Amino acid sequence: MIERRPVLDFVAHAVLIVGVAIVAFPVFVAIVMSTQSASQIAGSHPLSLVPGSNLLASYELALFGGKTQNGSTIAAGWPMLWVSFVTAMVIALGKIAISLLSAFAIVYFRFPFRGLVFWLIFITLMLPVEVRIGPTYEVISNLKMLNTYAGLTVPLIASATATFLFRQFFLTVPDELAEAARIDGAGPMRFFKDILLPLSKTSMAALFVIQFIYGWNQYLWPLIATTSEDMYPIVLGIKRAIFGEIYVEWNVVMATAILAMIPPALVVILMQKWFVKGLVDTEK
Template identity: 75%
Template sequence: MIERRPIATLMAHLVLILGVLIVAFPIYLTFVASTQTAEVIAQSRPLSLIPGGHGLETYQRALFGGKNDFGSELPAAAPMMLTSLISALVIAVGKIIISLLSAFAIVYFRFPLRGLVFWMIFVTLMLPVEVRIGPTYEVVSQLGMLNSYAGLTVPLIASATATFLFRQFFLTVPDELVEAARIDGAGPPRFFKDVLLPLSTTSIAALFVIQFIYGWNQYLWPLLVTTNEGMYPVVMGIKRLIAGESYTEWNVVMATAMLAMLPPAAVVILMQKWFVKGLVDTEK
């Protein structure tokens, strides 16, 4: 029987509330700034914590672009968010598909040096994109994939982490299922489709959330492989609104930052149940 301790429960809730306030306050401040004018934000006095009345106008300019007070063109966030969305979806889905197939091959197929192949994949965890960025860029450039979705996504699709997680889960699948499928005449493709995929749904959901956010937040790699403004993701767009301008419209910058947070937040909220279940299920 679990003993109820009101004081401990109260302290736990206070700590949680304090943590939420610490995390949420910068987001709220960003939202407040996005509803003010650039002149109000530029003032030296502390920014008001009450939202202003220019939110609709600011978000419209952030989404669809426009001109600032000096006549310079502001980049529109809508096409950049579409680029980020496509890239994040391709990276997340591609990582999951490749990792599922590679883990399935490593666990259920017998071939020479199978263990060595797995450890070669696993060792790549120590070689992030930043380390191999020079050779990767050279390959992408030689293949003519600069300023394209292929260049933005293909080098980031392979995932040793996801392969490792799926491999560990496949190792927990009872051998009786494999034998039963073999007796029923199910070949490897059917066993993979009808048995392993349904069992892996929670793991797939959890990894999709993680990999989608990873793909959405990419900055360094798109900075190298894109020179066409039409292929800029929204993270680069935020930087463009700040860098190289003598006059920065911080209200538009903050509105673009708020818009950039919406898709990842929506994915986490909509898939929260699957995400938590995929991480804490006892059979994982």
């Protein structure tokens, strides 16, 4: 029997409410600032937390760009959102595909130095993009992949973490399934497609959410790999809106930030059930 203690329940809920308020307050401030004009924001000391009447104008400038009343030039945000979306999708799906195949080969194929190959893959966790950014840039530049989707995504696709997670999951799959597939005449790829992939869908969903957000939030690599404004992701667009003008249109900057939060938030909300199940489900 579980004893219910009202005081502990109240304390737990109070802590959760305070935590949610701390996390949500900056988002609320950004939403309020996106509804005000730049002059209202600049003239408010302290900052007003009352929504203004400039909502449509701010988001129209953030999406489609144009000239502001202060003479600032705002770049259209929707092409940057598209670049970020394509980049995040390619990185997430590419990481899952490559990691599934590499984990499948390591677990189910017998070849020399199989254990060494796995550990060489795993050791790459100590070599993130920030560490190898110089050689990576040189390779991408020599291959003429700067200012392309391939240049933005290919260096970020390989994932030792995803390979490790899929390997650990494949090790829990009963050997009887592989033996039964072999007896039925199924080849390795048929076993992979018809048995392992359906069993791995929750893990794939959880990794997709993590990797989509990882790809969407990329800043350093796109900053180096792109010199054309047509290939700027939305994160670089926000940076440009803050540091590219003498007079910062904070209402447009905040509107762009809110637009940048919507796609990853939708992915998390729509795939929340699969995400949680993929992380905590032990019924393999």
